[in-house]
Each structure stands twice: as C-alpha cells, then as structure tokens.
Amino acid sequence: MRSTPKGSPHRRPGRLLKVIGAVFASVVAILLVVAPASQATSPSPTPSPSITTFQNNISGFLRDDARAPIPDVTITARSGDFEGTAKSAANGSWSIGVPVQGTYEIELDESTLPEGIKLADGQENPRSVTFSQTSNLSVIFAFGEGIVVQQQDFGQNLLNRLVAGLSFGLLLALASVGLSLIFGTTGLTNFAHGEMVTLGAVLVFAFNAIGLPFWLALILSLLGGGLFGYFQDAGLWKPLRRRGTGLVPMMIVSIGLALAVRYVIQFYFGGATQQLPYAQSAEIQLGPVSISPNNLWSLIISAIVIALIGIILLKTRLGKATRAVADNPALAAASGIDVDSVIRIVWVTGGMLASLGGILWAYYRPGVTFDMGSQILLLIFAGVTLGGLGTVFGALIGSIIVGIFVELTTVFGLAADLKYVGALFIMIVVLLFRPQGILGRRERVG
Template sequence: MITKPDKRLIRGAALLLICAAAFIVATFVLGDAPAAAEVTTPAVPAGTPTSVLVIQNTINGLAFGVLLALAAVGLSLIYGTTGLSNFAHGEQVTFGGLLTFFLSTTQEVSIPLVPGTFTIGWPLPIAAVVAIIIAGGTGWLQDRFLWNPLRRRRVAVIQQMIVSIGLSLALLNLWQWWMGASRHRLTTSTGGRITFGDFYIGTQTLMSVVIAAIALLGVALFLLYTRRGRATRAIADNPALAAASGIRVDGIIRLVWVMACALAALGGILLALFDQGVGFDSGARILLLMFAAVTLGGLGQAFGALVGALVVGVVAEVSTVVIAPDMRYASALAILIIVLLVRPQGILGQKERVG
C-alpha cells in the first residue's frame, strides 16, 4: 500500500521528470537554430553537437546541484523549524570557504584590528574540518545570543527576517575587510579528468560531489532514524504540539542552527573547489539560487530542498547551450516560476487549506 508521503514523492518525481524532459527537448530544438549558435560561449569548441553539450552540461549541473543542496538543506531546516528566511545564510557559505583558505594558505594572513601578520599553513583537509567545526559553533552563538532572545520576546518573523538582512550586509562587509576583494583558491591544482566517451568530469569535482552526497545522506539518516531527527521533523510540522509532547523545542532549534551553519560551511568549501576560488561575496551570489531550491522543493522540506537544488543546477547549466552563461541563474529562477504556477506548494510540498 502506498502511503501519502510516498504518493507525494511519486507525484513530485513525475513533475520533475516532465519539467526536465520538456526543458531538454526545448534545448535540443533551439540548439539547432542559427540564433543559438551566436550565443554559444567561446569556450565551447566549434562544431560540438548540441546533444553532447546538453549531456555534458547536465553532468555539470547535477554536480553543481548536489553542492548547492548542502547549503539549501540547512536553509530549509531553519525555515522549517523557525519560519525564518535567513538572508545571512549566504555569508555562512562564504565563511566556510574563506576560513578554510585562511587556515590552509602558505601566504601571510592577518586578523582585522590585530596587528601583525602570520602564516598557519595547515593541510587542506585539516583546515576544512576545523573550519566546519568553527562554523557550526557560530550557528550555536547566533541562536544563543540573537535568534533565541528574539523568539522569546515574540518578535515577528518578518522583523527577524529584516534582522537577518542587516546581519547579511554586516557580514558581507566584514568578510571583505578581512580577506579583501580578490578571489582566493583553496588549491593550486585543478586535478585531472575522468573521461567516458565524449563526456568528462573533473576528479576534484567528483570528489566534492561524493563528499557532499555522503553529508546529505548523513542528514537524511539523522532526520529519519534518530530521536532528535524525528523531533526536528515534529517541530517543523507543528511546534506547539511538539512542545506539548515533551520535546525541547529550543534545544532542537539550536541543534538545527549548528547543523545548518556547518552544512553551509561544507558547501562553501566544496563550491570553492568547484568554482576554482572563493571571494567575499561568493555566498551572496548564490543566495537567490538557494532560496529558489528551497521554494521549488517545498518550503520547510529538507528532502525537497535537495530535489529543488538538483533542478536549479541542471537548468542553470543546460540553459547555457542556448543563452549567454551570464544569464544561467535567470533561467533557473524562470523554471521556479513555471513550476510554482503548476504546483504552488513546490515539488514535495503539501497543500495547505486556508480558511
């Protein structure tokens, strides 16, 4: 017997497949037109068949979508448990990449307002682990000294959202003051390629995707099979009923903030490897994509954020076959609008009765 969640998953997957198929078919049709050839990026070898471009960009889009999902899942968990759309989440993504560079680079670095320069130079894996732990600690500090006091004073969600916008701007300027306006590479090696026929994927990208997939699997197992994970889902469904059932709501929300910031930092590190660099505004540039993934998958649905991120990643990359690469994020937001017109609650979201 198929349960209601299973039916929602099947319907969502079917809608996802229909949208992906329609978009790829349209790309094939437009890709054969002369106008499409005019906007092809110069990096693509002349004469490459459209079918090869579509499949290669789909591979790149899936890789980008998995990495984007790390940040989007944390954003979705925060929204699901608190109702807050955290506009400062992009800066948490940036923090992970910048802190890893700060700890691993052999260049001289400094701390604002602290005189002198020094070099840390840790190996990249150790620097990444320490950065993730520190980022998780910032999540604890944020909830302990900012968001929890606001909730206790019953500050409205819209006012908390405005606070998050101010925090985002403050952190954005702080990161620029700290690390400057230039982009920083976590590693000087681009790695090799794994080729299969006419297609390829970078070894560094593949490693990043594997790490991201393991982390996402860990989040899924946590939500499905642990007491705190089930408590997290219960709070997302009905906070008042969860509190009446004996669940420590504030404690679970604090755990969610720690997880979300740690996942954002991991996402920032892997995206820095994927994009060959991290800048003070790296997270801010993909913030709308994270919101698009969360909204597309279904607000407050952690698994929906994963599905939404994959859709956003694939659409953004495949669209570059027919439009300028600078417009690829706009195409992802366009597909968000189209899907929401068909299914307003998102791919895995639930219909809500009003009135």
C-alpha cells in the same frame, strides 16, 4: 490578535545587545586571527600560470585548424582607461591580467598572424567579453578556412553538463537543506545563509594560508561553520524568538546580519578572488563523461552527506524530534521535546552544511570571494521554494533541479551570463502554478 505581554521577563534589551555584540566579536575575532596572514600571502597560494600582478586573467590558446600552436600574435584587452597586451607564447598560450572583473574588448591583431593563417569566418574581432563569477576568462579564436567553432558533440555535451549540473545541484542542496531545516523549525527566511556559505570557503583559505595542513583546515572550517550557527542562534535568534519578534522583522534582521557579516569578511579577506589548494585540475574521462576531479569529489561528498542527513531525519530520535518541531513546535514541546535544543542543533547542522557547501562552491566556481555566498543565495532560495518551503527533501530535489537547469540552459543556447536567470525565472513560473512547490503539501515531508 492577543498581543504578547510586553513586560515579560525575557525582554532584556541590554542582554540582547550584549549577545549580539558577542556574536560580532566572535566573528571578528575569528577573522582577526587570519587576517594578517591572508593579507601577507601572495594573491594565490597555488602557482598561477600567469606572472601578472592582477588577480583576474583573460587567457586562451591560439591554434590553427591543424591544432598547431600559433606563437607571437598580439592580443589587446581594453576597458575604459585600462589596456593590456600580450603575445602568444610558443605553445600558443596567452594571458592578460586585468584589474577588475568586468567587460573587456579583446582584439587580436590580425597583422601579427603568420602568413596563410586567417581567423575563421564569423569570428568576431574585436569582441566584447565579460567575466562571469570566476577570476579567469578564456577567449577562443578559431582559425582556418570556413571553420566554424566546432562544438562538442551535442549528446556528449549534454551528458557532461548534466553531471556537472548534478554536482552543482548537490552542493546547492547542502546549503538549502540547512536553510530549509531552519525555516521549518523556526519560520525564519534566513538571508544571512549566503554568508554562512562564504564563511566555509574563507575559513579553509585562511587556515590553509597560516600553514595548517589542508585536511585540518577543512575540519576547522566545518567546525567554524557549526560554531557560527551556534552563536547566531544563541546570541541573536533565540533571544528574538523569546521576545516574540515577528517573522518579517526577523527576516529584515537577517538581512542586516548578512550585510554586516559580508563586509566583515571583505574587511579582512579583501575584494580579490583567491584559490583554494588543488583548485586547478585537468578534466578526466569517466566512461562517456568528462569531469574535473574536483567536481567528482564534490558530487560524491555531497551525495554522501545528504544521504546521511536523510537517514538521520528518518531513522533517529533526533531526526524525528526535528520533524516534529518543524511540524508543530507547540505540540512538540507539549510532548516532551526540548524545542530550543532541537533548534540549536538545527542551526549548528545548518552552519556546518553551509560551510561544506561553501567549500565545494569555491572549487566549483572556482575561487573564493567575500560575496560568493550571496551570489548563490537566490539559487538556494530558488531550490527551497521550488521544492516547497520547509520541506527538507523538497529542498534537495529543488536544488538538484536548479543545479541541472543552470548547467543545461547553456547547452540549449542561453548565453552563459544568463544561466542564473533561467533558474530564477523557473522558480517564479512554478510559484505561479504550484505555489506550494513540487513537494509541498499540507503535511510536511520530513
């Protein structure tokens, strides 16, 4: 209960204020560079299938039970004062641009259907649809006598979702491993980690939009993520640690940082959904699994990166030092480990991992928005908590479970707009029965 000496030489609020200012200035500066460019570009750098001026689309294909396209059918979307209409094209495709994501009532004008073609039994018309995280929403109308919407074969679907879930889980793991390392070494539950995720995707978009090649944009984005981690620790967290600030106040500071950074990003990036290059790709068949190439790349990249992190933690001096600091900072310091520099490296690594996770998340959703990181922040927390707070391999396993669970719940009948609920609910239930998490023990694992 001994209070820390108040008059310690570390307590220099003025200096702290300066460094916080410097962090903001650097964030703002980075974003300032890219802001005019991002505003100048068209809504989406890739050719968009729709010619509407809106960012968000509701679209679909109309095909009869013989898979032949049905042209010239009128479809209307309504929400509040907004009403948009489209006619299906010769290939049966239709698309309605809408101003904001939200819930719309979609009505297919049955009088415009060709003769002999009817909506299948049980097809709701009009029906209410809601955007879920992405800028495009597809609506399927099935036609024909007694046809029920033919689901994919269950086993096939299960397998596909499983692979997609693994891909999602691994990209979550990129972020949660960083979060877990930071928690392990500093005790901080960092609510600004979601913004570190967002930054990665936003930077790729920005660098690409000012004309840099894609690969360079990727590298610069990862460096940017690392720099953000570096400046966060150097300018904010290290001074706070030296002041002896408690963990709960630090947690609230991280919330303030999250809000500030999120809206700084929105300030420059805007509220719209943008697409990264190569965001749209047809699914490919890989043995029994159909997967989009982006998801496949995401899976491979995150698996390799996580394996590398694991090897570094287990085999290298740096990794051992990190685990020692996570285990007991005072003891680690006493045995000659430079705790501050280990923590700095952890922040930089965490920032880069979060950036990479953000880029992959932008392809997974798909789309870049200013709040994309905060959307998955709780899933990242869920992964970390499920695995056991502060355990790196726990965070990995927890994230994979969360990812797979999120994807699988839709297979087992949970509505798509409730899929995150399942993961969060499972987290609460696990805490009820195994508060230390799946891998959590008294001794930390890595």
